[in-house]
Amino acid sequence: MDNNEIDQLVTAMAEKGRAAARKLAALSTAVKNDILLATAEQLKTQRDFIRTENEKDLAVGREKGLSPAMLDRLELSDKVIASMIQGLEEIAALPDPVGEVDDMKRRPSGITVGRMRVPLGVVGMIYESRPNVTIDAAALCLKAGNGVLLRGGSEAIHSNLALAGLLQKVLEAHAVPKEAVQVIPVTDRYGVNAMLAQEAFVDVIIPRGGEGLIRFVTENSSIPVLKHYKGVCHLYIDESGDIDKGVRIAMNSKTQRPGVCNALEGMLVHKAIAERFLPAAAKELLAAGVELLGCEQSCALVPEITPAADSDWGTEFLELKMVVKVVDDMDAAMAYIAQHGSQHTEVIVTESYVNSQRFLREVDASAVMINASSRFNDGGQFGLGAEIGISTTKLHAYGPMGLEELTTKKFIVYGQGEVRQ
Amino acid sequence: MDNNEIDQLVTAMAEKGRAAARKLAALSTAVKNDILLATAEQLKTQRDFIRTENEKDLAVGREKGLSPAMLDRLELSDKVIASMIQGLEEIAALPDPVGEVDDMKRRPSGITVGRMRVPLGVVGMIYESRPNVTIDAAALCLKAGNGVLLRGGSEAIHSNLALAGLLQKVLEAHAVPKEAVQVIPVTDRYGVNAMLAQEAFVDVIIPRGGEGLIRFVTENSSIPVLKHYKGVCHLYIDESGDIDKGVRIAMNSKTQRPGVCNALEGMLVHKAIAERFLPAAAKELLAAGVELLGCEQSCALVPEITPAADSDWGTEFLELKMVVKVVDDMDAAMAYIAQHGSQHTEVIVTESYVNSQRFLREVDASAVMINASSRFNDGGQFGLGAEIGISTTKLHAYGPMGLEELTTKKFIVYGQGEVRQ
Structure with a gap:
């Protein structure tokens, strides 16, 4: 024809x-x-x-x-x-x-x-x-x-x-x-x-x-x-974050199914908790075979983290690889997400009521989560039943699209x- | 520049x-x-x-x-x-x-x-x-x-x-x-x-x-x-329609502000009520200066109705002019609307519960109305407050768009x- x-x-x-x-x-x-x-x-x-x-x-x-x-x-x-x-x-x-x-x-x-x-x-x-x-x-x-x-x-x-x-x-x-x-x-x-x-x-x-x-x-x-463009999802570990929850969520978000759009591609760690959190998280992630690419501070804290190239920030790896960055505060984390995120899924680990609410309100993504794995961004997990896709643009539908969408x-x-x- | x-x-x-x-x-x-x-x-x-x-x-x-x-x-x-x-x-x-x-x-x-x-x-x-x-x-x-x-x-x-x-x-x-x-x-x-x-x-x-x-x-x-493309709005007078309501709604929908998108552009009349409804409606519409273009049957019932050209059906006149057509039944009316309507506003005048519900469910338009003027399709009238436009496509918004949209x-x-x- x-x-x-x-x-x-x-x-x-x-x-x-x-x-x-x-x-x-x-x-x-x-x-x-x-x-x-x-x-x-x-x-x-x-x-x-x-x-x-x-x-x-x-x-x-x-x-x-x-x-x-x-x-x-x-x-x-x-x-x-x-x-x-x-x-x-x-x-x-x-x-x-x-x-x-x-x-x-x-x-x-x-x-x-x-x-x-x-x-x-x-x-x-x-x-x-x-x-x-x-x-x-x-x-x-x-x-x-x-x-x-x-x-x-x-x-x-x-x-x-x-x-x-x-x-x-x-x-x-x-x-x-x-x-x-x-x-x-x-x-x-x-x-x-x-x-x-x-x-x-x-x-x-x-x-x-x-x-x-x-x-x-x-x-x-x-x-x-x-x-549904792509999923460049981040986890921000707040100053007040619980280390165990953070490590558990990082592991699950990155390794449970690394090839899908709601898998983690980057981790942002508040400088006040980096010294305690990063070695603990890196230990488990490295043991699971995850390659970690980091900023200068991350590399200094964990020798197994290798320096990230400029092009790594904001990349959708879809494999056992992710970037790690130490940030000065939550504003820096949110600015990074606004620049490098893909409006798919963004997670904060925090015990602070104030920070949890600010993150929830101010971060622009189809799903914003407190203390939960990014892998939950899914029509079935959210209770929509089956899904026909996940919208990362805002018109008509934002997030998993089920029958209603x-x-x-x-x-x-x-x-x-x-x-x- | x-x-x-x-x-x-x-x-x-x-x-x-x-x-x-x-x-x-x-x-x-x-x-x-x-x-x-x-x-x-x-x-x-x-x-x-x-x-x-x-x-x-x-x-x-x-x-x-x-x-x-x-x-x-x-x-x-x-x-x-x-x-x-x-x-x-x-x-x-x-x-x-x-x-x-x-x-x-x-x-x-x-x-x-x-x-x-x-x-x-x-x-x-x-x-x-x-x-x-x-x-x-x-x-x-x-x-x-x-x-x-x-x-x-x-x-x-x-x-x-x-x-x-x-x-x-x-x-x-x-x-x-x-x-x-x-x-x-x-x-x-x-x-x-x-x-x-x-x-x-x-x-x-x-x-x-x-x-x-x-x-x-x-x-x-x-x-x-x-x-928001255009408003080609219709009024269907059902077999069981109330003549007074029908005439009042036709007059208001057509003449209250003929240059706007929710004004009436066509009237479909069930054949069983045409003989009683059309002369009564035409009398008031003609007195208000509305030019009526009709099908053969309409012209036979009201001598002042002139024959419509093929291109008149489905036209957005935006002035004191409209088409009139006698239809065999509600299915014919709904088929006409599906062919010539612009998914803006469609109205039925009926006293029948069954027909009101079928029209409401089956007609595809941003607003479907029973026994009310098409002029009500408006953000203020619907209770949305101010409106930024009326969407006649279905993604994100369908109908008047207010703050929520x-x-x-x-x-x-x-x-x-x-x-x-």
């Missing part, structure tokens, strides 16, 4: 998706849950078919020389299929956000005004070669009453089409237009551009992947984008013939 | 605005209110200076041959100055949204999670030559703890700089960096482009003006845009040393 044909195909799909979304918005919770559970059933009975289609992608991937990590993410193993099934069951069990009404108030004019939660419309998902996202994202969008247009990495095309095909069969069996969930069958990179041009039919774009993909999407979309609120008015004076 | 110099100037301003916004975010409510009230005081005592600067703009405008309507909007008359003063006093009296915490819940892990309302950061306002917007918008942004970068129409440059200058004097007197409120002193159209490129320092762009301006901003911004919520976590298992 040339670009013109791709544009035509994607436009036709988006238009049908918009029409299907109107039907979805009016579906009862019971029908939506039935669809999710029937899809889980399909994943169980059609496992062989899914594996066969996935094997086609894996074979091409091996031929192309994809890295073992990429092949691993591409594979729909029994474990991954089981987690998709569990995800569908969990989303079916979550409360339906659509139709919730709040803030109903009588106004002086006589009308009663409130807000009703409604679906966004059509969600455009752009993601890398992780075919499980096809089911996870579609399930969340469906439960929130949205149509979804999916554009996964080209290496996963057979897997994605197979999974969406199962879902579409279930939709049709429930008298819902199958265009409610569509995978764009275009492996050419231009498929992304074509999707970003569907302003008339797509309400929001959610990109999941590396910083390059997300920048490309942001710069080329006139549709609003809910984006896939909806909006419209105003509703109950009148008895009132007119404006 | 050439484009390069404009880019440098605007970037420097945006960067300073970002730093000032950090200070603003931490200001107490009392100080913010003092600043607003002191600005109101300045407008009273500096009236002559404001009039002198405004006169410079008016003189250039007259020379350029601006239309009387444009000159009228450009003029800072005593009445307009009084309304700016009143606006400042009203915004000072509104509750401060910043710092509000809700949804605090204990999670199984032991942490307590909630959400705290925080400012967006820096707001970029782009608007036409109405200098009163400079004060109105700056006041709302300040109260919500945001810095603001203002780019008004070039015809109002002296007025805008004078007004912002007064505000900056007040800010400095309160030890707040004056860059919290800045007017871009560039009349070249490229000033808008330069502002739309400040993704690193500006969090949201709010354009106010005609559809052309808003499209230009949307297509050229990588910063999120809160936009100029903020976002971050997650906050209270822990006692918890780590993730």
Whole structure:
């Protein structure tokens, strides 16, 4: 297909998706849950078919020389299929956000005004070669009453089409237009551009992947984008901080799963506690294999800390490596965070009421924490149920995005013939 | 200045605005209110200076041959100055949204999670030559703890700089960096482009003006845009509708202020009530000078209704003119609204519980009303206090945007040393 044909195909799909979304918005919770559970059933009975289609992608991937990590993410193993099934069951069990009404108030004019939660419309998902996202994202969008247009990495095309095909069969069996969930069958990179041009039919774009993909999407979309750049998370050990809590939180935040966005990338230590805290923390972190890059003072306190290069400050390492800096006071720590943080997760360890409240109020991040591991910044841990991503920009959603963030609120008015004076 | 110099100037301003916004975010409510009230005081005592600067703009405008309507909007008359003063006093009296915490819940892990309302950061306002917007918008942004970068129409440059200058004097007197409120002193159209490129320092762009301006901003911004396209509002008279309520609401919605976005542009009438409703409504509307363009059936029922052209359906007339269509049932009315509406305001007149609830749930618009005038879609009427615009897209805000819509919520976590298992 040339670009013109791709544009035509994607436009036709988006238009049908918009029409299907109107039907979805009016579906009862019971029908939506039935669809999710029937899809889980399909994943169980059609496992062989899914594996066969996935094997086609894996074979091409091996031929192309994809890295073992990429092949691993591409594979729909029994474990991954089981987690998709569990995800569908969990989303079916979550409360339906659509139709919730709040803030109903009588106004002086006589009308009663409130807000009703409604679906966004059509969600455009752009993601890398992780075919499980096809089911996870579609399930969340469906439960929130949205149509979804999916554009996964080209290496996963057979897997994605197979999974969406199962879902579409279930939709049709429930008298819902199958265009409610569509995978764009275009492996050419231009498929992304074509999707970003569907302003008339797509309400929001959610990109999941590396910083390059997300920048490309942001710069080329006139549709609003809910984006998650990167997680450069910090831990500030206050003068009054408890050493044990600090060490425990540093260890868990850095080492429990170093490759994810809510893992720690830097530690700021008040100068009055550095002499007691740093050696204790470094001992455990070094034993866990963490490489520590530090400022002059940190290196002087712990010989195993090596001098950090200028480019290390503010880096998202995503591995067992982090920077350490001794700061004069909390203001210096907060200024450092404002400069180097990515508005993802920032933590203070303190026993001071005053400092805890100042940090909470003044630090700008999607999650600001007192005496807790940065690893808690997660939809499940926060009680949102499943999440479709973590927003590090402030419009619409800031932090983990669950079902509610896939909806909006419209105003509703109950009148008895009132007119404006 | 050439484009390069404009880019440098605007970037420097945006960067300073970002730093000032950090200070603003931490200001107490009392100080913010003092600043607003002191600005109101300045407008009273500096009236002559404001009039002198405004006169410079008016003189250039007259020379350029601006239309009387444009000159009228450009003029800072005593009445307009009084309304700016009143606006400042009203915004000072509104509750401060910043710092509000809700949804605090204990999670199984032991942490307590909630959400705290925080400012967006820096707001970029782009608007036409109405200098009163400079004060109105700056006041709302300040109260919500945001810095603001203002780019008004070039015809109002002296007025805008004078007004912002007064505000900056007040800010400095309160030890707040004056860059919290800045007017871009560039009349070249490229000033808008330069502002739309400040993704690193500006969090949201709010354009106010005609559809052309808003499209230009949307297509050229990588910063999120809160936009208000147009208001093509409809009134559907249901089979069970009360004739008196219907006529009263049609008259008020269409004629109370025909040039604004929440005025009625089309009326859909159920065929079973058309014979009784249309002649009664047409009589009053025609007497008020409204030109009615209709479908074949409407024209047959009321001889004064003239046949509508294809291009009339879905048009935003903004004058005493509207379309009228007889429909077979409510589904046809809702399909028409989905096709021709602009997601602004849609009204049903009905005595049927079932139809009222279906319309409320299924119609997609920023405000959906039962038996009330479309003219109520307004921040003041809805109880939000002053409004900075009406969003007809669904991300972040849908409908009138008040102080709350100029903020976002971050997650906050209270822990006692918890780590993730």
